Amino acid sequence: MGLRLKFNVVLIVCYLLGLGVSVVPFYYISRQEVIEQLQSQIAVLRAQALSIRKYTSEEVQPLLADFSSVQFLPQTVPSFSAQTAFRNFREYYPEFFYKEAALNPTNPADLAEEWERELIETLRADPSLTRDVRIRETERGDHYTVAYPLTIRSESCLECHSTPDRAPASMVALYGPKNGFGWQLNETIGAQIFSVPMSIAEERIWRNLALFVGTASAIFFVLLLLLNILLNRLVISPVLRMAKAAEAVSMGDTSVPEFEHTGKDEIASLSRSFNRMRRSLDSAMKMLEA
Ligand code: HEC
Numbered sequence: 001m002g003l004r005l006k007f008n009v010v011l012i013v014c015y016l017l018g019l020g021v022s023v024v025p026f027y028y029i030s031r032q033e034v035i036e037q038l039q040s041q042i043a044v045l046r047a048q049a050l051s052i053r054k055y056t057s058e059e060v061q062p063l064l065a066d067f068s069s070v071q072f073l074p075q076t077v078p079s080f081s082a083q084t085a086f087r088n089f090r091e092y093y094p095e096f097f098y099k100e101a102a103l104n105p106t107n108p109a110d111l112a113e114e115w116e117r118e119l120i121e122t123l124r125a126d127p128s129l130t131r132d133v134r135i136r137e138t139e140r141g142d143h144y145t146v147a148y149p150l151t152i153r154s155e156s157c158l159e160c161h162s163t164p165d166r167a168p169a170s171m172v173a174l175y176g177p178k179n180g181f182g183w184q185l186n187e188t189i190g191a192q193i194f195s196v197p198m199s200i201a202e203e204r205i206w207r208n209l210a211l212f213v214g215t216a217s218a219i220f221f222v223l224l225l226l227l228n229i230l231l232n233r234l235v236i237s238p239v240l241r242m243a244k245a246a247e248a249v250s251m252g253d254t255s256v257p258e259f260e261h262t263g264k265d266e267i268a269s270l271s272r273s274f275n276r277m278r279r280s281l282d283s284a285m286k287m288l289e290a
Pocket of ligand 1 (some may be wrong): 011035074077104105107152154158159161175
């Protein structure tokens, strides 16, 4: 095996080993980072949903309160406006899911499904939890899911959610007297549930990984090329020339010119020794001939 091949094989093997060892931690760091990104996107979306809720209860509801006694307008309900706005948002980002799921909802569409019920029960069991984060397995792949508790903090909520007699008659006429009542102050009655497919995260992780491997490989191959050029110029080609000259001299060819390699490196010192040896050989031969 030539010097160049040995050199290249050792470097490439070292590079591949190094890459193999660093790709695994890189994957996990990148995954962590992408999940944090998802988490902060969800935090922004939640703030958005809460802002819409607040806008509805502070700006819209008071304006239409009188009208609601004649005909109940779901548009004045914070939960309705937050979820409707999110449906519009999904036209731009269909991969994001949002639901204000409740165990005993006013609108049957908000009834918690089995998996949502489990999240709500977890939040109900521990009132100190500010959110529940999990990666959920579904038929359509894993989903990153965050649930924030919906807890009744204000007495005003109970106007419509305690008993049908307290609620506006127009609301009871629209939603019926069975669901969405009996909620207690400080009770967690449901959850704001956000969900995003993990495939989005995986896509970003693989893109980061491809970028990392691509950049490292590009740098490595440029270095390898540079090292090969240097190896060729500084070592292989002078050694080959010297070997050729030594071969000719050993066959008795005295016309071979002296080997010239200026500089202070090891090859230059080898070439000087070689020339000296050759001169000694020449004079020894001459002495023998005389
Ligand atoms: C004016 C009556 C009214 C008030 C006040 C009110 N809600 Fe509601 N709430 C409703 C109605 C009606 C719905 C169903 C809306 C729909 O069709 O999506 C609802 C829906 C909800 C939902 C979604 C689950 C479900 O029941 O369908 C949550 C959660 C909720 N309200 C929480 C609250 C909280 C918290 C407050 C206090 C800040 C509050 N509500 C105040 C009437 C009211």
